[in-house]
Amino acid sequence: MIRFDGVVKKFGDHVVLRELDFTVSPGEFVTLIGPSGSGKTTILRLLMTLERVNEGRIYVGGECLTHTPRGDNMVPANEKHLRQMRKRIGMVFQQFNLFPNMNVLQNVTEAPIRALGLSKGEAEARAVDLLDMVGLSDKARAHPSQLSGGQQQRVAIARALAMRPRVLLLDEVTSALDPELVAGVLRVLKEIATTTDITFLCVTHEMQFARDVSDRVMMFDQGQVIEDAVPEKLFTAPEQPRTREFLHAVLDRA
Numbered sequence: 334m335i336r337f338d339g340v341v342k343k344f345g346d347h348v349v350l351r352e353l354d355f356t357v358s359p360g361e362f363v364t365l366i367g368p369s370g371s372g373k374t375t376i377l378r379l380l381m382t383l384e385r386v387n388e389g390r391i392y393v394g395g396e397c398l399t400h401t402p403r404g405d406n407m408v409p410a411n412e413k414h415l416r417q418m419r420k421r422i423g424m425v426f427q428q429f430n431l432f433p434n435m436n437v438l439q440n441v442t443e444a445p446i447r448a449l450g451l452s453k454g455e456a457e458a459r460a461v462d463l464l465d466m467v468g469l470s471d472k473a474r475a476h477p478s479q480l481s482g483g484q485q486q487r488v489a490i491a492r493a494l495a496m497r498p499r500v501l502l503l504d505e506v507t508s509a510l511d512p513e514l515v516a517g518v519l520r521v522l523k524e525i526a527t528t529t530d531i532t533f534l535c536v537t538h539e540m541q542f543a544r545d546v547s548d549r550v551m552m553f554d555q556g557q558v559i560e561d562a563v564p565e566k567l568f569t570a571p572e573q574p575r576t577r578e579f580l581h582a583v584l585d586r587a
């Protein structure tokens with residue numbers, strides 16, 4: 334479903350991704366872990382087309398995201414292609430980024446009405462189901478400022494799902510939450526991961542969550558995936574010294 338093929342990303346002279354190769358199969362839940370500043374968010378931003386690759390290709394659902402054919406060549410994709418491809422991908426960020434002047438229902442229906450052309454009735458019916466799924470049926474008329482951070486994040490999850498993405502990207506979705514609100518958000522994500530066929534690529538420091546829901550965990554360091562294993566293996570018997578060091582540091586801090 335997702336394939337990075339020799340992806341290089343630089344910011345000026347700073348090489349963040351070095352010929353990065355990895356794949357995520359349809360329906361898989363893959364978590365990326367690794368030191369701060371190693372480029373995990375950059376991977377998600379490239380998928381969201383918020384950044385462009387310097388070299389290499391990215392494929393989503395078998396189709397090239399980054400390039401399109403022109404004659405016999407492949408050339409960097411234009412805005413129209415990127416917009417089309419972006420519709421397949423949803424993202425939930427650390428900051429919830431809800432529209433503050435809209436109520437919860439409007440937050441969830443806005444994009445399907447505008448970008449997918451759904452009628453208000455269709456979009457609302459879908460939103461009601463999604464708000465039920467994230468445990469917020471009773472908050473449809475509330476405004477974001479009346480909700481806790483955990484509730485706002487669950488609205489953000491419903492909003493992303495309302496676009497029916499095939500891929501959902503999660504970037505440190507619990508980092509901005511008070512500790513007591515984290516579990517509710519993770520419970521909702523686990524439910525979605527186990528009951529839908531959405532493909533997940535998740536960046537998190539929540540090692541217990543990564544262990545609990547991931548099909549695979551990729552340890553990312555210095556622009557490359559240095560270890561890729563099922564969670565039971567990666568968390569209990571990592572092969573790479575850098576993975577062991579990283580896990581010790583993170584678990585000591587917890």
Ligand SMILES: Nc1ncnc2c1ncn2[C@@H]1O[C@H](COP(=O)(O)OP(=O)(O)OP(=O)(O)O)[C@@H](O)[C@H]1O
Nearest residue numbers: 344345347349367368369370371372373374375376
């Ligand atoms: N727009 C940008 N311009 C210049 N440098 C950038 C830009 N975006 C990211 N970087 C740099 O790229 C590197 C990777 O950043 P990225 O945010 O992807 O790391 P990360 O692994 O997600 O880190 P964290 O776990 O702290 O969120 C960092 O050194 C960062 O400073």
